[in-house]
Amino acid sequence: MTQRTASCSCGALSIATEGEPIKVSACHCVSCQKRTGSAFSVAVFFDEAQTTPAGTASQYVRLGDSGQPVEFNFCPTCASTVFWRPAFRPGWIGVAIGCFDDRGLRPTQAVYEHERLDWAAISIEGRA
Template identity: 70%
Template sequence: MATCCCGALSMATIGEPIKISACHCRSCQKRTGSAFSVAVFFDRENARPRGPSEMFTRLGDSGLPVDFHFCPSCASTLFWYPKFRPAWVGVAIGCFDDHAFVPTQAVYEHERLEWAQIQLRSN
């Protein structure tokens, strides 16, 4: 189970993730207010959101939109739907109660902050 800071918005997931990806792009840095973002991607059929959410849409590098859902009360971004992978949902790793997930890939490393290092799990 993943939840926002205040608990009003949650995402229940079933099964194993498709992949776990750390992103160093500037857009993710700005969205999170941190050095990177980590997404745990699930098949959309295996994820059930509950509670109210607001949405922010931005274009990804694919040219297709990504719909980010955040809690209207605490503003935590909990999940997003990338249109270039319509069957997937990304869930913010820090929102999970279970901290067993470890990134298996890093993307946009050319935009990585020099000091930000991530240890990836090999497949």
């Protein structure tokens, strides 16, 4: 079974995953742009039972478009957001793709493309 580790910039917060992700989603929404300081966010979603967090995390909670909370877990030292729990997907954890040591993961879908910055283009696995 495939095992991967994702960690923050300073290494104090990490999450180990086992098995394959449910999906890998690139999000172009303005909230993700502001959270990451980038053009989009890419979440690698796993069943929570496939994950083991380690270290101390601080949390930031905001309401998603579903009206339900999303709990972001970030390192209190370096402020990297490593993983999050969306209440509208009970039992799922999203892990920031850039925090993984495994550089072979790729988005399988894109969402909120109507909020995509004009210059931001990404390749989605399976799209022609």
